[in-house]
Amino acid sequence: MLETTIAGSLPKPSWLAEPEALWAAWRPEAGDALDEAKRDATRLVLMEQEDAGIDIVTEGEQSRQHFVHGFLETISGLDFVNRKRIGIRADRYEADCPRVIGPVARTRPVHGGEARFARAHTTRKLKFTLPGPMTIVDTVADEHYGDRAELAMAFAALLNDEARELEAAGVDVVQFDEPAYNVYMDDVKTWGIRSLERAIAGLGCQTAIHICYGYGIDANRQWKAGLGGEWRQYEETFPVLAASAIGQISLECHNSRVPMSLIGLLGDKDVLVGAVDVASDEIETPEQVAAVIREAMEFVPPERIQPCTNCGMVPLGRDVAYAKLRALAAGAAIVRAEIAGP
Numbered sequence: 001m002l003e004t005t006i007a008g009s010l011p012k013p014s015w016l017a018e019p020e021a022l023w024a025a026w027r028p029e030a031g032d033a034l035d036e037a038k039r040d041a042t043r044l045v046l047m048e049q050e051d052a053g054i055d056i057v058t059e060g061e062q063s064r065q066h067f068v069h070g071f072l073e074t075i076s077g078l079d080f081v082n083r084k085r086i087g088i089r090a091d092r093y094e095a096d097c098p099r100v101i102g103p104v105a106r107t108r109p110v111h112g113g114e115a116r117f118a119r120a121h122t123t124r125k126l127k128f129t130l131p132g133p134m135t136i137v138d139t140v141a142d143e144h145y146g147d148r149a150e151l152a153m154a155f156a157a158l159l160n161d162e163a164r165e166l167e168a169a170g171v172d173v174v175q176f177d178e179p180a181y182n183v184y185m186d187d188v189k190t191w192g193i194r195s196l197e198r199a200i201a202g203l204g205c206q207t208a209i210h211i212c213y214g215y216g217i218d219a220n221r222q223w224k225a226g227l228g229g230e231w232r233q234y235e236e237t238f239p240v241l242a243a244s245a246i247g248q249i250s251l252e253c254h255n256s257r258v259p260m261s262l263i264g265l266l267g268d269k270d271v272l273v274g275a276v277d278v279a280s281d282e283i284e285t286p287e288q289v290a291a292v293i294r295e296a297m298e299f300v301p302p303e304r305i306q307p308c309t310n311c312g313m314v315p316l317g318r319d320v321a322y323a324k325l326r327a328l329a330a331g332a333a334i335v336r337a338e339i340a341g342p
Contacts (some may be wrong), residue, residue, distance in 0.1 A: 001294065001303050001339065002332045003055040005272060007210050007250055008129035008177065009067060009312030010049075010060030011321050020315055021064055038063040039117060046122045048322055053329025054333065056125040056173065056306070059118040063111075067177055068131040068139040071111070075158065077104040077144070079198045084141035090183045093219035100142045100151065106158045112165045119170035128171045130159055132178035132209065133195035133240050134187065149191035149327065155199035167205040174200070175208035175250065180210055185236040193240050200245060206271065208248035209241065212311040213256065221279060224256075231257045235265065242267035250311040255280065264299040271300050274310035275331060276324045281316070283323045289331020302339055308333045 011019060016037045018024035028034040040228055065069025072078055083096040115128050124234060131139070132151040145151040163174045176199060181188050185225035200207045213231070214220035224231070234251065241249055250272035252258060263271050275292040276284055307328055313321040 001107070002051065002305055002307055002312035002336050003125075003172075004060055004307045004329050004332050005127060005335075006049070006054060006313065007272075007274070007278075007309045008061055008175065008327070009064075009211065009297035009314040010058075010062070011044045011061075011314055012062060013041050013044065013318070016062065017065070020056070020317055021148050022315055026065070036051070038114075042114070043121055046118060049125060049200075049325065050122065051208035052322055053333070054124075054325055055329075056127050057116055057122055058070070058127045058129060059177055061129065061312070061314065063114050067129065068136055071131055071159075071162070072098060072136065072140070074110050075104050076107050077102040078140065085161050085337055086141050088138050088224075089180065089214070097139055097141050098142050100144045102144055102157060103166045104151075104154050106161055109165050110162055112162075112169055114172055115166050115169040115171050116243060126170065127175055127208070128166050128174040129175045129177055129210070130162060130166075130199075132176035132180070133159060133190045133199055135178050135180040138180045138184070143295060148187070149195075152191055153198060156195040157269045159199040160201055160203075163199065163203055163207075163299060167203055171205060173206040173208055173248070174203060175210055175248075176200075179212055179214055181209075182213060182233040183266050188237045188241050192283075193244055197245050201245040206247050206270075207245075208250055208270075209246050209251035210272070210311075211237065212252040212274070214251075214311065219283065227257065229257060230259055232259070232262070234258060234262045238262060238265035243267060248272055250308055253286070253296070254284070254310060260295050261299055263296060266300070268304070270304050270306060271296065271307040272306045275307045276309045276328050278309055278311045278313050278324075281320050283320065284327045284331070286327050286330035286334055289327055290334040293331060293335045297335075301333070 001011040009219040041062040
């Protein structure tokens with residue numbers, strides 16, 4: 001009960017990539033030295049999560065520069081050399097994105113080796129994250145399909161192949177990251193949810209979707225500042241997700257303006273309650289974490305709650321990130337003890 005987990009990414013050691021930066025270049029530029037550094041970093045983040053008391057761990061996305069493009073780098077039909085600068089998340093900010101220049105296809109397994117390596121180095125439940133099809137579509141420059149729904153379904157088929165291989169590698173939870181769900185709510189109800197269900201088709205392991213308000217970067221902070229006194233984007237998408245085949249919903253709660261009552265719209269889904277803020281260096285106390293969990297328990301029974309981080313932690317300093325994880329585990333322990341009673 002109240003198993004703790006994280007949304008996905010963790011800070012990379014300084015010897016692997018520039019600290020506290022998104023899209024940071026690798027410090028060992030390529031070859032065996034880079035592969036070894038990625039493996040060493042994976043061992044390290046698994047150990048540090050275990051030491052912090054996290055129950056369901058990830059490989060921290062240590063082998064990926066970016067949560068979307070890390071999956072896409074080996075996909076054919078994409079041009080990563082001649083990228084195009086486009087507005088993403090409804091033009092919230094711009095990014096240099098690969099161009100879709102032909103039919104997309106998976107030429108080989110993408111993350112299977114990383115998953116097998118992580119599985120061999122932890123006995124705890126293992127989560128592995130993939131970008132969701134709607135967010136992929138929003139993070140590429142399409143010059144071939146001409147239809148976002150068609151492109152999403154094409155990527156969903158590739159994601160399904162990848163997810164099935166991750167499950168075979170021993171992954172307990174496959175999570176799809178969909179920050180775009182808080183931007184294109186009307187599309188979620190049509191091709192967004194359809195593409196998600198295509199991505200999880202046939203999986204026997206636990207499945208999850210992570211929907212947040214983004215990393216703690218300036219563009220996201222500015223966007224959130226203009227969302228008003230209550231953030232109710234989840235109100236539009238949660239009923240759709242409640243009726244879907246996805247098993248778990250990961251969301252942002254702590255230090256947000258999301259009314260906690262909205263999680264009651266998720267029906268019988270497991271809820272990964274974001275009890276740690278990733279947009280601030282302030283370290284939560286265990287009691288602050290416990291307070292978020294208690295509030296969530298007013299709307300969802302504790303057996304369906306997993307205390308989690310609000311989003312990925314890659315932009316944070318390592319000391320800050322792991323202090324937050326220790327607080328997350330300690331806060332969950334407080335509430336577990338309360339439930340168990342004397």
